[in-house]
Amino acid sequence: MPLTCSHIRATAEAYLARHPNERESLAGLLSLLEGADAPASRATLLGHVTCSAAVIDREQRVLHIGHKVTELLAPGGHVEDDRTLLAAALREACEETGIQPGDLCLPPQFLGAPIDIDVHDIDANPAKGEGEHQHFDFRFVFYLVPEQHPELTLQDDDVAGARWLEFADVRSPTLRAKLLDARDQGLDGRPEPVNASALIHDGHGRYLLHLRDQREGMRQRPGLGEAAIPRRRGT
Numbered sequence: 001m002p003l004t005c006s007h008i009r010a011t012a013e014a015y016l017a018r019h020p021n022e023r024e025s026l027a028g029l030l031s032l033l034e035g036a037d038a039p040a041s042r043a044t045l046l047g048h049v050t051c052s053a054a055v056i057d058r059e060q061r062v063l064h065i066g067h068k069v070t071e072l073l074a075p076g077g078h079v080e081d082d083r084t085l086l087a088a089a090l091r092e093a094c095e096e097t098g099i100q101p102g103d104l105c106l107p108p109q110f111l112g113a114p115i116d117i118d119v120h121d122i123d124a125n126p127a128k129g130e131g132e133h134q135h136f137d138f139r140f141v142f143y144l145v146p147e148q149h150p151e152l153t154l155q156d157d158d159v160a161g162a163r164w165l166e167f168a169d170v171r172s173p174t175l176r177a178k179l180l181d182a183r184d185q186g187l188d189g190r191p192e193p194v195n196a197s198a199l200i201h202d203g204h205g206r207y208l209l210h211l212r213d214q215r216e217g218m219r220q221r222p223g224l225g226e227a228a229i230p231r232r233r234g235t
Contacts, residue, residue, distance in 0.1 A: 003040050003082055008049055009033045011085055011138065015114055026117060029136040039136075040079035040088075047134035051085050052076025053093035054115065054175060055104065056189040057144045061164035062179065064171060065096055065154065072163060072171050076137065086112050089140040097162065098153025104142040105191050109182055114138045116178045139175055141182075143191045 012033065016023050023030075028047060029039075037044040052074045055063040064072040075096040082088035094101055106112065116139040124132045152162050167183060170176040179187065200208040 003079055003084065003088070005033060005039055007084060008039055011114065012117065015117055022117070025119065026136070028119060028134060029117070032136065042078050042130075045131060045133045047136060048078075049085070050076060050078055050135045050137045051082075051088040051092060052137050052139045053089045053104075054139055054141045054170075054179065055093055055097075055099070055144055056107075056141060056179075056187070057149065057164060058147060058189045059164075060183065060189045061166055062170050063097065063144075064163050064165050065159045066161040066163075067159060072165075074139065074170075074172070074175065076139070084112075085114070085138045086140055089138070090142070093142065096155045096159055099144075099150055103145050103150055105145050107141055107143055107187055108192065109185060109187055110141045112140075115141045115182060116172075116175045118172060118174045139172075141179075141187070143189055145191050 012026065012029060016026065029049070032039050032044070032047060032049075038048075040049040042048060053076060054074050057063075062074065065075050066072050075093045076089060077092045077096070079085070079088045080091070082091060090101060090104065093099060093104065118135075118137045118139065120135055120137065122130075122133050122135055124130060154160075154162060165171070167176065167179045170179060202208070
């Protein structure tokens, strides 16, 4: 299922609930989301949604790449066939740097939520038939999992180099301010385990439970048919 306008709107509103003072500066994004055009389509001008990744290592440095037509930026770009904004940011980070998805994880402070939404102007590009427009950039934080940096494989077509910059040297003013504030709240670049569970519902009031034969207290939930519960033996 492709990225939906409702998903973008819900993500933006959740962000604005944390940063209500930014509603005026994001008025263009909110207006775009109320319109008929696809908000994440590159063909939507005067502006459209993009996604970026702030990849942080254990020394609290942020990966920046040098695009051939722009300055150092966090890896990111246009939405493609991505189901979520977070998935788009992860894909762009991996495509532009060669980092594997398994080498990145989410910090507990931002589990799928953007740390920043930035609005910036993009110059006209006659070669691509694009006039001046704006990018509404949703920025997500990822921790680099390995202690040793993996070798970067930069995307030759778009990327000219890479640097790891301290939080205070991050090139985007809005992202820099958010990172410095989040560091005071524990954003330290050190991955830690986060529990996750899946709740499977059949649409008829029943939930799937996993019975562990040798664990006391694990019982079938009332109303859940026996045939709907897979058993694991010998553990």
